[in-house]
Amino acid sequence: STQRLEDKLVLITGASGGIGAVPAILFAKAGANLVLLARRQDKLTSVASAAQAAHKAAGQTKGGKVVTVVLDVSDREGVNALRGKIPSELGQVDILVNNAGFVLGVDKIGDIKDDDMEAMFETNVYGLIRMTQAFLKEFKARNSGHIINIGSVAGREAYAGGAIYCATKAAVRSFSVSLLKEVVDTNVRVSEIQPGLVETEFSIVRFRGDKGAADKVYEGLEPLTGKDVAEEIVWVASRPAHVNVAELFVMPVNQA
């Protein structure tokens, strides 16, 4: 039940748009407090307002405190200093949703630029690992806490033109499994959610702004929405404390 989320502190990376903005609303409705993290302050501010409005409209009396943190998860020093930026009255983070990630380009391997390759690994892999490191020690010490990593179908099977993105998501998958094994003697939970195609800004960034090419990917199928994935995140986070959803693979009905 989502009652288990009441007064919990949930930190979501990549909360300024796309998939990450939606669980912010659902967690607020369920009575959680939130730390919303991304690079764009204006977008974070509007997601924070929407989350607070949803909290109020739901008549929710628990939680509802929302703070925003402007941070690039690939900024090592910034991530190290992050815990000091979370107001102490919010308490300790209970649930970390590692959602920030992106894909840049659909390039043949010989054409991949070093900068693009490094940027994808920096955010999707190193950023996710550093964010995890920032909270893992206290989660272990408290013998609680939940890390929810957003992987992808692209971490299970690769497609031509997606070599780097798929490799980053395969890394998220194996990191998540290794992390789960490391904490198996504790009550810390580790879940990885692997969505198929979801229509967000991501879809256009992948084709460097070419909307026509982006739309073609969805021909003959109805992609998932941010809400579909957000509902999975909230479901995973609200299982009883002895239940860990290790892996959840969610596809549009017609995606091969």
Ligand code: NDP
């Ligand atoms: P969007 O591009 O719509 O949103 C990405 C979010 O991440 C934005 O809020 C962006 O905000 C933030 N972000 C990106 N880079 C960083 C960074 N370095 N530091 C902090 N925040 C960052 O993408 P989606 O919502 O579609 O993607 C979310 C996750 O879901 C990603 O991990 C993606 O790989 C995964 N996914 C997406 C699928 C899809 O088809 N869309 C399918 C399967 C998985 P800002 O620019 O403000 O920092």
